Amino acid sequence: MEPNKITLEQRREFSEVVGLFDSMDYLQSAIDDLLTHGFDRSEISLLAEDTTAREKVGAKRSVEIEDSDEAPRISYIENESLNEGKASLIGLLFYVGAIAGAITVWTIFGSFAEAIFAGIVTGMVASLLGVGVIKLIQRRQSNWAQAQLARGGLLLWARTWTEENERVAMDAMQRNGGHDVHVHTAEHRPDDPY
Numbered sequence: 001m002e003p004n005k006i007t008l009e010q011r012r013e014f015s016e017v018v019g020l021f022d023s024m025d026y027l028q029s030a031i032d033d034l035l036t037h038g039f040d041r042s043e044i045s046l047l048a049e050d051t052t053a054r055e056k057v058g059a060k061r062s063v064e065i066e067d068s069d070e071a072p073r074i075s076y077i078e079n080e081s082l083n084e085g086k087a088s089l090i091g092l093l094f095y096v097g098a099i100a101g102a103i104t105v106w107t108i109f110g111s112f113a114e115a116i117f118a119g120i121v122t123g124m125v126a127s128l129l130g131v132g133v134i135k136l137i138q139r140r141q142s143n144w145a146q147a148q149l150a151r152g153g154l155l156l157w158a159r160t161w162t163e164e165n166e167r168v169a170m171d172a173m174q175r176n177g178g179h180d181v182h183v184h185t186a187e188h189r190p191d192d193p194y
Helices: 008-012 024-036 050-057 079-109 112-150 163-175
Strands: 013-021 044-047 073-075 154-160 179-187
Touching (some): 013 024, 013 163, 024 044, 024 154, 050 112, 112 154, 163 179
Antiparallel strands (some): 044 154
């Protein structure tokens, strides 16, 4: 075999560090630590929502599934990205509502002042719909965390490429309240977020 060739088996298997966390604060702190130490967010994953997890692994505790290839994963999304999405949603709904309200009043009454006022009012009402959607998203995130904690903790996986990556990931997780932190070998799956 040529020295630079990677076999199919080597491409299918990889190592990752997994840790269990008792709070969202510890989990977020560990993720921030990983990101500041060179990990890309695409190398970080979490256990999927409870309904998906129950379909794949049943009601098993977190420690029972942390090394399982069957444990469904989701990619990590930074809080900043979520906040940008929320702000964009509110802004877009305000814009659409304001334009729709102003055009409607302008075509019916032909008054510029009334159109401006209607645009502001309908924009604000549409923005409130966006706030409602954001509250639903926040509730879903909270339910996700509570379900994971009820399983025995929040699972965090960090894909590693070298032994140095493994050491850095283990240190970051342990330093930030992770327990049962260890390296394990996993096999690439079609639904793998990596």
